[in-house]
Amino acid sequence: MTFQELQPKVTAITLNNSLSRDEKLLSVCQLLKDNVDYYNWVGFYFANQDTKTLHLGPYVGAETDHTVIPFGKGICGQVAVSNENFVVPDVAAQDNYIACSFTVKSEVVVPLFVNGENIGQIDIDSHVLDPFTEADEKFLEFVNQEIAKLY
Numbered sequence: 001m002t003f004q005e006l007q008p009k010v011t012a013i014t015l016n017n018s019l020s021r022d023e024k025l026l027s028v029c030q031l032l033k034d035n036v037d038y039y040n041w042v043g044f045y046f047a048n049q050d051t052k053t054l055h056l057g058p059y060v061g062a063e064t065d066h067t068v069i070p071f072g073k074g075i076c077g078q079v080a081v082s083n084e085n086f087v088v089p090d091v092a093a094q095d096n097y098i099a100c101s102f103t104v105k106s107e108v109v110v111p112l113f114v115n116g117e118n119i120g121q122i123d124i125d126s127h128v129l130d131p132f133t134e135a136d137e138k139f140l141e142f143v144n145q146e147i148a149k150l151y
Contacts, residue, residue, distance in 0.1 A: 089130035
């Protein structure tokens with residue numbers, strides 16, 4: 001399924017009033033993982049500005065020990081500080097990377113803004129080297145714009 005075909009499905013999930021916010025987030029994660037071959041782990045982290053930490057939200061994929069990440073640490077922590085997308089074509093080449101699994105080869109993290117504030121991010125891990133393109137970034141920015149409407 002193309003990103004263009006996925007967009008209305010993402011919107012439909014966010015508009016489904018029978019689901020809680022966490023159920024909507026989980027459903028979006030499942031939709032992406034099921035329909036994009038190289039999206040092997042899809043999840044959300046949310047920022048606690050007081051403690052300068054990210055906290056794992058709904059996700060789909062292998063279990064992770066990384067439930068709390070300090071700002072600045074790893075790819076997700078860096079995005080919490082930079083407020084910019086971060087595409088990692090090869091995690092083995094990254095100095096500030098928190099290894100999740102030996103199967104993870106690449107990652108993309110896109111910040112989630114609500115009223116101009118970075119409240120979290122969507123994080124995608126892939127078992128494929130260098131699969132992410134500008135089209136992935138644009139699609140994930142769209143996903144986050146839809147998710148932001150839930151807050």
